[in-house]
Amino acid sequence: MNHFELINRLYKEQILSKEDFIRLIEHRTAEDAEYLASLARKEAQKIYGTGVFPRGLIEFTNYCKNDCLYCGIRRSNPNVSRYRLTEEQILSACESGYELGYRSFVLQGGEDPYFHDERMVSIVSAMRKSYPDCAITLSLGERSPESYQALFEAGANRYLLRHETATEEHYQKLHPEAMSLARRKQCLWDLKKAGFHVGTGFMVGAPGQTAAHLAEDLLFIKELNPKMVGIGPFIPHHDTPFKDEPSGTADLTTYMISILRLMNHHLLLPSTTALGTIDPNGREKGILAGANVVMPNLSPIDVRKDYALYDNKICTGDEAAECVGCLGRRMESIGYHLEFSRGDYREYL
Ligand code: 5AD
Ligand code: FES
Numbered sequence: 001m002n003h004f005e006l007i008n009r010l011y012k013e014q015i016l017s018k019e020d021f022i023r024l025i026e027h028r029t030a031e032d033a034e035y036l037a038s039l040a041r042k043e044a045q046k047i048y049g050t051g052v053f054p055r056g057l058i059e060f061t062n063y064c065k066n067d068c069l070y071c072g073i074r075r076s077n078p079n080v081s082r083y084r085l086t087e088e089q090i091l092s093a094c095e096s097g098y099e100l101g102y103r104s105f106v107l108q109g110g111e112d113p114y115f116h117d118e119r120m121v122s123i124v125s126a127m128r129k130s131y132p133d134c135a136i137t138l139s140l141g142e143r144s145p146e147s148y149q150a151l152f153e154a155g156a157n158r159y160l161l162r163h164e165t166a167t168e169e170h171y172q173k174l175h176p177e178a179m180s181l182a183r184r185k186q187c188l189w190d191l192k193k194a195g196f197h198v199g200t201g202f203m204v205g206a207p208g209q210t211a212a213h214l215a216e217d218l219l220f221i222k223e224l225n226p227k228m229v230g231i232g233p234f235i236p237h238h239d240t241p242f243k244d245e246p247s248g249t250a251d252l253t254t255y256m257i258s259i260l261r262l263m264n265h266h267l268l269l270p271s272t273t274a275l276g277t278i279d280p281n282g283r284e285k286g287i288l289a290g291a292n293v294v295m296p297n298l299s300p301i302d303v304r305k306d307y308a309l310y311d312n313k314i315c316t317g318d319e320a321a322e323c324v325g326c327l328g329r330r331m332e333s334i335g336y337h338l339e340f341s342r343g344d345y346r347e348y349l
Contacts (some may be wrong), residue, residue, distance in 0.1 A: 003032045005228065010262050011039050015222055021215035024259070025252075033255050040261035040290025047266055048292045050336045053343030054324060055104045055137065055270075059307040061105050062129040064110025066141070067176045068164075072237035072308045079239050083303050084114060087123050094127060097298045098134070100324050101340040105131070106160070106287035106295060108139035115140065117147050121154040128155025135342040137199075142187045148194040159191045162201040162230060166220035167213045174206060186226055197345060199228030199268070204256055205248020206234040214256065222263060227345040228293075229260050229267055232274030235310035240332035250279035254289035261290030268293050268345055277314050283327070284334050293343065294331075296323035 001009075006024050010016050016024065024032070061084045067075045073185075094105055103178070105127065109115065115123075120140070125138055137158035138151060148159070163184055165171050171181040191198045202217045221229055233248030253275050260269060270293040271286025279285065283294060297304060297315045304316040315323050328338045 002024050003027070003029065004035060006035055007032065007039070007262075010259065010336075014263050016267075016347060018212070018215045018219060021218055021259075022211045025211040025214050027253070033251065033258070036255065036258040036262070040258035041288060042064060043265040044261055044269075044290045044292050049339075051123050051339030052271075052287060052331050053104065053105045053268070054102060054137075054327065054338050054340065055293060055294045055295045055343065056094075056100075056102040057106045057108060057295045058085070058090060058093045058097075059108050059297070059299045059303070060090055061109035061112040061115060062303075062307050063114065065110040065113060066111050066179065067239065068179070069174055069176070069241045070203070070237070070310075072239060072256060072310060074240060077239045083306055084112065084249055085303070087113075087119075087126060087302070089300065090123055091126060091130060093298050094131060094134075094136055098131060098175060100322065101187050101338075102137040102298070102324070103131075103133060103342050104137070105298070106137040108160070109141075111141040117143075117150050120147075124151055124154040124156050133342070135344065140306050145190040145194065148187075148191050150195070152194045152196055153335070157197060158199065158202075158228070159196040160199040160228065160230060161187055161191065161198075162203075163188065163217070163220060163224075164202055164204075165206065165209070165213055166216040169206055170213050173208050178213060185220075188226075192224075197227040198224070199230055200224060200226050201228075201230035201232075203234040203248060203274075204231055204253040207242050207245040207266055209234075218259065218263065221260070225264075227268055228270070230270050230272060231256055231260070232272035233278050235274055235277060235312070237308065237310045247278050250282050250285060253282075255284055257289040257291050266295045266346055269345070270295055273297070273314060274310065277310070277312055282309075287331065287336055288334060294327050294338070296327050298323075 271291035275282035
């Protein structure tokens with residue numbers, strides 16, 4: 001079976017075997033990528049039109065108790081200037097976001113014990129009270145089932161937790177011994193059970209990653225059936241053990257975006273900041289490969305450079321005061337537009 005036939009099968013059946021995914025990834029050509037992207041774009045447009053949902057990202061703490069080997073804000077990096085936003089600062093970021101048109105907020109942070117359940121419930125409840133018409137997404141890492149339940153009951157709707165890699169040995173290479181893939185997966189199931197719309201994802205081109213690992217990621221995602229999948233290229237951070245590892249590529253990232261779109265036409269699929277960092281037109285390329293979400297930075301300007309998971313992150317300088325204007329123009333340059341709504345998952349056409 002040639003590659004176009006494989007792609008047609010994926011399009012029709014929304015799944016392939018592990019071996020076929022490996023073939024499609026390992027031996028991909030520019031023609032395969034263009035064909036995949038054209039199908040992916042068409043399906044995304046059938047459901048979501050040419051609207052791209054913006055989510056205002058608030059990076060509210062860069063303290064983290066974890067020590068993931070790839071991440072710039074890992075516990076053992078002493079060169080990070082650590083910060084936490086107060087509840088007031090978070091609400092004020094939401095307020096300016098709301099005025100700019102955002103109806104969807106993402107609170108993301110390192111795993112910071114300071115933000116225990118009581119504190120997070122207070123923040124989420126305050127956001128829910130002030131912005132009853134907005135979607136609230138959390139991205140706070142691994143917590144207990146009770147914690148997830150309490151956060152959902154406080155009014156959060158969605159939760160992002162990337163599985164990072166669905167292959168045990170690869171997970172161990174990327175993380176300290178104290179962390180486990182089994183626990184990560186359990187958290188994702190717990191989040192679903194608590195009622196969240198769940199997002200997961202992985203890095204493309206992470207150190208040691210093979211096509212077989214990517215195929216496992218796709219199969220795990222099929223099993224989990226999340227509403228969102230965030231993927232971006234791995235980019236080295238100079239203060240981590242992976243500082244000399246090569247970055248992932250925009251080509252493979254957009255290729256994986258197209259495959260994910262064909263696996264679930266309804267998926268909420270961001271064109272990520274990391275993709276915009278390795279390629280100046282990365283976010284536009286992601287949308288043209290079938291993505292339909294962007295996550296502009298809404299954090300206060302003075303802390304943005306301190307939330308550096310990888311080097312050279314875009315949108316951390318003064319020019320990024322209003323990413324939303326910049327992204328709006330970028331989307332229009334490719335025939336799309338920002339759609340300011342909650343941006344819910346659409347079950348039906
Ligand atoms: N390069 C790219 N992405 C990274 N992340 C963390 N570190 C890096 C890096 N060096 C991603 C992880 C995490 C998300 C918040 O950012 O996948 O889940
Ligand atoms: Fe942030 Fe362009 S999106 S500056």
